[in-house]
Amino acid sequence: MAVVHEPIAYEKIPTRIFADPKEASKSVAKEIADLIRQKQKEGKNCVLGLATGSSPKTVYAELVRMHKEEGLSFKNVISFNLDEYYPMEPDAIQSYWRFMREQLFDHVDIPKENYFIPLGTLPQNAIAEFCNSYEAKIDALGGLDFQLLGIGGNGHIGFNEPGSLANSRTRLMMLDHSTRAAAIGDFGGELIKVPKKAITLGVSKILQAKRVVLLAWGERKAEVIAQAVEGRVTEHLPASYLQQHNNCLFVVDMAAATELKRIKTPWLVEDVVWDTPMIKKAVCSLALELGKPILKLTNKDYNDNGLSELLAGYGQAYDINIEVFNHLQHSITGWPGGKPNADDTNRPERALPEKKRVIIFSPHPDDDIISMGGTFQRLVDQGHDVHVAYQTSGNIAVTDDEALRFIDFVVDYNKHFGINNKEAEEIFENAKLFLKNKKGSEIDSPEVRHVKGIIRRGEAKATCRFVGIPMENVHFLNMPFYETGKVQKSPLGKEDIAIVRGLIESVKPHQIYAAGDLADPHGTHKVCLDAIFEAIGQIKHQNFMKDCWVWLYRGAWAEWEIHEIEMAVPMSPDQVMQKRLGIFKHQSQKDGVVFQGSDAREFWQRAEDRNRATAELYNKLGLAEYQAMEAFVRWKF
Structure with a gap:
């Protein structure tokens, strides 16, 4: 997949856009692998700062593939993870210790004594000393050679939530409500189970890394990426601090780039090809920005808003307006399967066959x-x-409570009507017993998954x-x-x-x-x-x-x-x-809703x-x- 190369205009952080996360991840994994190999040649350790979450998974998968198929060794790698929930047992499903083992460490040859992750089991009065020691270990190794980052929906990096200062140190952090809400799916759909705190590497230590690469995939990250890359530096968006780093790169897929000016309004950044999709995009954007119906746009509107080149190609705003208006009008249909016995020339679907x-x-x-x-x-x-x-x-x-309610109904129903099905009864009883004794580190048993299904x-x-x-x-x-x-x-x-x-x-x-x-x-x-x-x-x-x-x-x-x-x-x-x-x-x-994310509305409301x-x-x-x-x-x- 081709990369869209980064223009300088508007963007305060170099940003590279890929067609999809897989290709983007391969590029980042290659950079990490090249750094590891270069350090090996020099007889030095490679000190990596690593992130968790959904974004880096594909990078880790590619590094594992390179280890197994290309002989990439991690014996000289020393890694420090960004963060960990607090409190959190290391074997819990949601633990970042477990995440890193499952995603990377258990599949490569990194020595166990070479990777460090904040401890979610420390007594609270021991956390400050631990955090100082964590930073001291990084400093003793000469600092981080490479820091991999994701970005939260509120702009956090690590668990440095909005309000974090640029000089913040590694510390225990209270998590923002939106961060906890976004994690609710990992905790059985119950906000009360999501930890309220986390230990995180500070912004200052992230900014001291020799190289920083931030990953972002999907439309949900588009707005915050645009703010971090094109907006001002502010503590309300900690990722914006990366504008101050002299060797930082944002790597995003096309979906996460949609709010960047070069994607949203490319005619303001560079020359564009004025094909039909681009014309529709420009005219709709202009009309909505000015709060005017398409048919009321004027030559002056086009000239004053960076669309003089488009206007010159048509001569009159009226001609452009009519063309785009007709395109939009032809998209509207009450017959999604096609309208029988009708001229379908300008309809989105075919009239025939009548019954599809x-x-x-x-x-x-x-x-x-x-x-x-x-x-x-x-x-x-x-x-x-x-x-x-x-x-x-x-x-x-499906929440555990919902499953238990269903099990109780079935068991009571069978008892009431004297229905005996030992196999089914055993499945439901095993499921109920499992749910009543379920630990945070356990995934649902096959019987429970069957019930929820x-x-x-x-x-x-x-x-x-x-x-x-x-x-x-x-x-x-x-x-x-x-x-x-x-x-x-x-x-x-x-x-x-x-x-x-x-x-x-x-x-x-x-x-x-x-x-x-x-x-x-x-x-x-x-x-x-x-x-x-x-x-x-x-x-x-x-x-x-x-x-x-x-x-x-x-x-x-x-x-x-x-x-x-x-x-x-x-x-x-x-x-x-x-x-x-x-x-x-x-x-x-x-x-x-289990996978509600940070949006409090129910699905019907959305x-x-x-x-x-x-x-x-x-x-x-x-x-x-x-x-x-x-x-x-x-x-x-």
Whole structure:
């Protein structure tokens, strides 16, 4: 994948953008490996500062691969981790000691005495001395040669939360509420279980590293990356301190770069090719910035806002305005499966065949109704043969309390009616016993995962009945990559792809809807989408695939930009309410959402707010006013 090279304008920290995290991680891993090898040649230790979290996982995976396949040795590496929750047992699932062993240390030849991680089991009165000693060890080795960082949604680096000063030392830190909320999924969905404190390397020690590389993936990091790179240095955004470092690099994927000026408004940074997508992007951006409908934009508006080159190519604002307005208007349709007996020249979907076979792929058992529930209902109501494929069980997103409530119901029901099924009874009793004695360091047992999977499967079926599709059109794929019982999943495998491919070949759809929302916190959507893309790649030459169109929807975390939308399905107030009732079928996901992140809204609220915001954007640009809209982008394979 090609790298977008960094311009100097606007950006106060060198930033390199890659097409995806995998390619970005390979680049960073290579830099680390080259440094390790160079130090080996010089007969010196390589002192690394390492980070935890989702961002560096792919870097560590590539380093492990280089060790196993290319002979990269870590015997001269001495590492210091940034932070650790407090209090925290080292064998707990959420422990960064455990994270580093599982992700890197247990798979390479680094001596055990060569890696250091803050201790989450220290008495509180011993922490200050430990922190001083931690820094002293780094200083005795000549400082950090390389510091790897992630970035929090509030701009923290390490656990240096907003308010941390540039001269802050290694210390015990109170965690910001948003940081704890973002970590809730790692602690069983209960905020009360997330530690309120952490030991973190101070900002001053990070800034003293000879080289600093910060990683960021996904749309959720886009705004904070733009603030850190282009904004002013402030204690309210600790990552902005890195502007003061003379050898720092931000490495981001395209999704995390979307708020940078060179991506969001590239015409202000460099010469651009004025093709249709770029024109739509520029005109929509101009209209929204000025608060004017597209058809009211003037020549002066274009000239005063860096778009004189575009205006010169057309001659008059009126001509540009009409072209973009028509593009947006043609994206709106109440017939997502195509309108029968209608001219489909300017419609997003084909009129024929009138009755289409449709597969809606849903990564989790509720993404279908949350993300495209209105369109789902329209497709069914308009007579299409709609299938839903739930790609994973979603069992880790059920709280222990919800599982116990379900178990109690089943056990009491069986007792009341004298139903004897020893095998089922044993499963439920074992699950209940496990949950009552579950420790923080334990993942759910197979019996518990089975129970939680049943809960989510039942809710998905309830939604499908509500929308009106037959049970034979409901497919539970249970893709193996997901079934680890942990937030961390297995890599996408051949069996996963084969399952998806088999369903597509069986249904032979005219339409496929897939989740293109890659901002979910733990990457399941990305893996599920990759499986679909891989499967389609294997069968795209089959005759039925010539008539298959793929539409990408987004989920509870983000929405397509207005200029990207190729199909917008409007909803009336009654249809919005109907979608809400469909989401309510997922009772285990209400009130206490396991993977809620820092957003306190429930999923139905997020969906309605997002759909309403899309409709408002169309209205602001001068198009018809609707209650809500669901948005789609077509993927052409």
